[in-house]
Amino acid sequence: MSALLQLRNVEKRFGGLQAVKDVTLDVEPGEIVGLIGPNGAGKTTLFSCIAGFHRITKGSIVFDGREIGNRPAFEVCRAGVARTFQVVKPFARMTALQSVMVGSFLRHRDAASARRAALDVLARLRMEHLADVEAHSLTLVLKKRLEVARALATEPRLLLLDEVMAGLSPGEVPELLDVIRAINAGGVTVLFVEHIMAAVMNIAHRVVVLHGGELLADGTPAEVSRDPQVIAAYLGEEYAAGA
Amino acid sequence: MRIAKYLLLAIAIVAALAGPLITQNSFLRDLWVLVAMWGAVATAWNLIGGYAGGLSLGHAAFFGIGAYTSSLLYLDLHLSPWLGAIAGGLVAVLSALVIGFITIRLRGPFFALATLAFAAILGIAATNLSALTHGAEGMTIPFAPALRNAIFSSKVDYYYVALALLLIYVALTWWISVSRFGYYLIAIRENEDAAQALGIDALRVKLGATLLSAFMTALVGSFYAQYRLFFEPSIFATDISVQIALFAIIGGLGTVWGPLIGAAILVPLTGELQSFLGSALPGIDAFVYGALLVLAILFVPNGFVSLIRPLFAGKRTPPATRQPVEAEAEAKT
């Protein structure tokens, strides 16, 4: 009833291509929800619809009791939804600290308190030592982490993370999982797209599967990983055998 | 380094305050006034062109609006140009609002072309609305020195007016550069989508910068009218708009001092080239000027301000302690 995010029959067409088809989904406050599916399934498109970067062609998106479908991106962010970009969009010539301050200025008008808030966020992302490094000279992995920091600095209630673990070595994944868990423990609901199944199974309270723009499954990680449809569409037989 | 920094500052302050006093030469005094004046215009342009990354090639429009508004109010209604300048600033803001709504959604070259067209249209209007603007004959303001008329017998007085404007503009730019508005402008320049995703209403912020820049530019336009006491519709010409942009680009885009430094280098350079070469072979001065600009952009791509900035970089992390950059394909994974 009081879901934080409610998608109802959301559809997104690009001309003749239906990238998102009739998606109905609730995200409850405090949840960590993993969104998985094969390449081209429409995961990023769905994020862009929620975050106000795409106009939806049908349906409704309600956040915290307010319709946010087809509202401009900056309004959706102000309402409390922050996103990262799968293809990173750094402020190349700003330092990491300045980049995060752009986010923290949303809730802190004066520079001194925006700066304090930004330093705090950098610390939570374990990148305070990179504060004075210009964004363009960070590695791709760190640029992705900076995307998370920037988004988190807007003090969202819902955080949309699009493949922020891509490129991490298996040894580096647990650290970022800890970071995300800590963010969630701080009261932020998380909806994330990820291809690294071990990470998804480890952190998600709930997993939803998108396939060809349609919602294929919705359940606990264990349920979803046993679902024959999901195995056929995405996980593959080897994964099922290994699980 | 420390000493060099303070020495440079001291020299700059003394030069700025006493500069035009050390010479009686009218040509040199004129140069001081022009450097301060164009430095102020370029500083105003820099808000939209440098910080927000919107390459305006139409700032002559606001400059000309300022000149025409204060002069018409002065000549026809005897309004003091001090007040006329404010009126000119407001007219510039209104026109920027209209043109802003039309152009601000345009990105990159389309924005530049639209601003260019805007100034060109005003130039044509000023030529043809001769009942109001005296057309191609231009506006002549009678020489009647008085504080109220903003007309002075000495160039030194004009200089201090221009210097005051310049210093206010530089101070305002500095203040913006460390405040939320400045961060937002740079974020929009660096990546507009990412800026929107962080709650920034990019259109509104860019429009705000355009309005402020238009107001500041128009004030200097009024000053120019009172200084020269004559101008024509050519005040809206594209080469003036391009000059304004060049001062900021050569000096350092999106920096507090860059536009002034650019004007301080280029204004005397055009004057000198014209007087030394102009008579030798028509057009050769423009050719040499162009060649020097190309060299400057090739060898000092971040503007001349980047050459002195190391002196002032106190708290910045030295490059040696920066993280090594791994060559990594930024391909979508």
Ligand SMILES: Nc1ncnc2c1ncn2[C@@H]1O[C@H](COP(=O)(O)OP(=O)(O)OP(=O)(O)O)[C@@H](O)[C@H]1O
């Ligand atoms: N702006 C666009 N215009 C037209 N088609 C688009 C656009 N963006 C995405 N698509 C198409 O929509 C479909 C879904 O793409 P989307 O990027 O959402 O997939 P995804 O699930 O995020 O895939 P991946 O795992 O590769 O990131 C694809 O067929 C894609 O080509």
Ligand SMILES: [Mg+2]
């Ligand atoms: Mg994607």
